[in-house]
Amino acid sequence: MSEQRFGEFVAVRREGDGHVAELAMDRPKAMNAVSTEMARSIGAACAALAADPSVRVVVLSSTAERAFCVGADLKERNSLSDAELVRQRPTTRGAYGGVLELPVPTIAAVHGFALGGGFELALACDVIVADESAVVGLPEVSVGVIPGGGGTQLLPRRVGAARAAELIFTARRVEAAEALSLGLVDSVVPAGQDRAEALALAARMAANSPVGLRAAKRALRLGHGMDLAAGLEIEDAAWRTVAFSGDRAEGVAAFNEKRQPNWPGE
Numbered sequence: 001m002s003e004q005r006f007g008e009f010v011a012v013r014r015e016g017d018g019h020v021a022e023l024a025m026d027r028p029k030a031m032n033a034v035s036t037e038m039a040r041s042i043g044a045a046c047a048a049l050a051a052d053p054s055v056r057v058v059v060l061s062s063t064a065e066r067a068f069c070v071g072a073d074l075k076e077r078n079s080l081s082d083a084e085l086v087r088q089r090p091t092t093r094g095a096y097g098g099v100l101e102l103p104v105p106t107i108a109a110v111h112g113f114a115l116g117g118g119f120e121l122a123l124a125c126d127v128i129v130a131d132e133s134a135v136v137g138l139p140e141v142s143v144g145v146i147p148g149g150g151g152t153q154l155l156p157r158r159v160g161a162a163r164a165a166e167l168i169f170t171a172r173r174v175e176a177a178e179a180l181s182l183g184l185v186d187s188v189v190p191a192g193q194d195r196a197e198a199l200a201l202a203a204r205m206a207a208n209s210p211v212g213l214r215a216a217k218r219a220l221r222l223g224h225g226m227d228l229a230a231g232l233e234i235e236d237a238a239w240r241t242v243a244f245s246g247d248r249a250e251g252v253a254a255f256n257e258k259r260q261p262n263w264p265g266e
Contacts, residue, residue, distance in 0.1 A: 001013055001014065001015045002014050002015075002018070004048075006041040006042075006044045006045040006048075007037055007038070007040065007041035007044070008026075008027075008037070008041075009025065009026050009027040009032075009035075009037065009038040009041055010023065010024070010025060010026060010038065010041035010042055010044075010045050011023075011024045011026050011063075012024070012045050012048070012049065018054055018055075019054060019055065019056040019057065019206040019210075020055075020056065020057050020058075020059065020199065020202040020203055020206050021049055021052075021055045021057070021058050021059070022058075022059045022061055022199065023042075023045055023046070023049065023058055023059070023060050023061070023099075024061050024062065024063055025038070025042070025060070025061070025062045025063065025064070025068075025069055026063045027064070028063050028064040028065065030070075030073065031064050031066060031067035031069070031070045031112075031113065032062055032064050032067055032068065032069040032070065032118065033069070033070050033071065033072065033073040033074070033075075033076075034069065034071065034072055034073055034092070034095065034117050034118075034121075035073040035076050036073075036076065036088050036091055036092075038073070038095075039088075039091050039092050039094065039095035040091050040094070040095075042094075042095035042098060042099070042121075043091070043094035043095045043097075043098040045098075046095075046098030046099055046101070046102055047098060049102060049104075050098075050101070050102055050103055053210070053265060054265075055104055056104055056105075056205070056206040056208075056210045056213055057104055057105045057106070057107065057202040057203075057205045057206045057213070058102055058104055058105075058106045058107070058202075059106075059107050059108075059109055059195075059198045059199055059202050060099060060106060060107070060108045060109065060121060060122070060125055061108075061109040061194075061195050061198065062109070062110075062111070062112075064112070065112070066112045066113065067111075067112040067113040067114070067118070068108070068109075068110040068111060068112060068113065068114040068118055068121075068122065068134070069113075069114060069115075069117065069118025069119075069121055069122075070113050070115050070116070070118050071115050071116025071117035071118045071119075071120075072092075072116060072117045074143070092117075092148070092149070093149075095121075095149075096117070096120055096121065096124055096149035096150050097150075099121055099124040099125065100124040100150060100154075103214050103217065103218070104210075104213060104214060104217065105126050105127070105202075105205050105213055105217055106124070106125040106126050106127070107125055107126065107127045107128075107129060107198045107201055107202055107205075108121070108122035108125040108127070108128045108129065108198070109129055109194040109195045109197070109198035109199075110122050110128055110129065110130040110131070110134045110136070110185065110194055111130070111131045111133050111134055111191070111192070111194045111195075112133050112134065112135065113135050114130075114134060114135070114136045114137075115135070115136070115137050115138075115139055115173065116137075116138060116139055116140055116147070116149075116151075117147075117148075117149045119136045119137060119138055119151070120138070120147060120149035120150050120151045120154065121149070122136070122185075123150060123151060123154040123155060123158065124149075124150055124154065126217065126220075127186050127201065128184075128185040128186050128187075129185070129186065129187050129189060129194050129197050129198040129201065130176050130179060130180070130185040130187070130188050130189070130194060131176070131188065131189050131190065131191050131192060131193055131194040132176050132177075132188060132189070132190060132191045133176065133191050134175070134176040134179065134185065134188070134194070135173050135174065135175055135176070136173070136174050136179050136184055136185065137167065137171070137172060137173040137174055138151045138155065138167060138168050138171070139171040139172075139173065140168075140171070141168065141169065141171050142171040146168075147168060151168065152164075152168065155167065155168065155184075157224065157225075158183055158184065159182055159183045159184065163182060167184075176188045209242070209247040209248075209250075209251055209261070209263050210247065210263055210265040211241070211242050211245045211246075211247040211248075211263075211265060211266065212242055212247060212248075212251075215238040215239070215241050215242045216238070218238050219234055219235045219237075219238035219239075222234045222238075223235060245266060246264035246265075246266045247261075247263050247264060247265065247266070250262060250263060250264060251263075
């Protein structure tokens with residue numbers, strides 16, 4: 001396994017062919033509370049991953065035993081002046097936006113607490129795998145703020161406007177079984193298996209065309225919320241980027257020759 005550190009609290013790990021990259025939040029003593037430094041590191045790691053054409057899937061994980069991420073570092077926030085909070089905001093947005101804007105499929109491996117900004121990092125991913133210990137929620141209104149890492153926009157896209165409103169306005173925490181039934185997470189696995197299951201899912205995704213994966217994600221993201229006609233035009237534009245690619249030629253050839261494709265990635 002190779003590991004690249006981004007500051008003290010973030011590591012990017014890769015095994016084997018390196019097509020699956022694990023972005024590990026590594027501030028266990030604070031249950032991955034997102035400080036300014038940690039936010040800056042998440043943003044930097046995402047920028048590096050987005051620029052690396054060999055990356056096909058990213059898994060967002062946690063090294064903390066009791067939590068995926070408990071959200072903003074409120075101890076640090078309490079020490080900031082209003083002016084410092086304003087200056088911090090672009091850095092914070094860079095972390096959440098960095099995950100959201102990754103051009104490849106992303107999977108969150110969630111266990112323990114995923115609250116506030118922590119759940120927003122998971123919501124920024126395409127798929128959320130949770131274990132039985134997971135507790136998720138957006139409790140920001142209970143401390144006088146609102147979800148500011150994309151939660152007010154990403155949650156209703158997952159569960160609908162009314163359900164998102166109820167969850168955000170009550171600030172309640174939701175345990176794994178209910179989270180699955182509400183669509184807050186996409187699967188629930190036995191305790192301690194979230195990372196392994198997410199990496200296995202990532203490996204299945206990464207076996208497919210890197211050109212196709214990126215184009216499919218682009219079409220899904222850009223088309224969401226559009227009317228059908230506009231969405232189909234977005235899909236057609238994405239199709240044109242793959243239809244004449246080396247990956248398309250290799251995929252068709254491999255199918256006809258009954259062999260595994262060797263994707264050129266272009």
